[in-house]
Amino acid sequence: MIEPYQIQVRFSDCDMMGHVNNAVYLSYIEMARIHYFTHLFGTDRDWKKDGVLVRKNEIEYLKPVLFRDEPSIRVYTTHIGNSSFVMAYELHVGSEIYTKAQSVLVYFNSETQKSAPIPEEFKVELEKLYKSNV
Numbered sequence: 195m196i197e198p199y200q201i202q203v204r205f206s207d208c209d210m211m212g213h214v215n216n217a218v219y220l221s222y223i224e225m226a227r228i229h230y231f232t233h234l235f236g237t238d239r240d241w242k243k244d245g246v247l248v249r250k251n252e253i254e255y256l257k258p259v260l261f262r263d264e265p266s267i268r269v270y271t272t273h274i275g276n277s278s279f280v281m282a283y284e285l286h287v288g289s290e291i292y293t294k295a296q297s298v299l300v301y302f303n304s305e306t307q308k309s310a311p312i313p314e315e316f317k318v319e320l321e322k323l324y325k326s327n328v
Contacts, residue, residue: 198266199226213258224266234319250298271323
């Protein structure tokens, strides 16, 4: 099991009301996704040749995260297609979900500048993140 990604809320992440600004959540989920990818694929993978691109992000803000909060993010795979897959994120403070998000990601070959079929070994790793497996 991969541990949730711990976020340290920076003062600069917050707006004038003391809430984490909505745009900052995209950085949080990106950091969590990289954390999970590192655990699944290691650090030697050539992401420039065979990487992933974000096609779409959706975020649902349930409760505001504040400066002194200590959020963590869990990442799940919810769908694996031929050349794209969907990752879902839950941002928790304690045991409570404050934010839900999801990303549609496309497997991409930078040499051809086109989407590519997801290799089986990549799918096997992504399947480890199905919510029932976490």
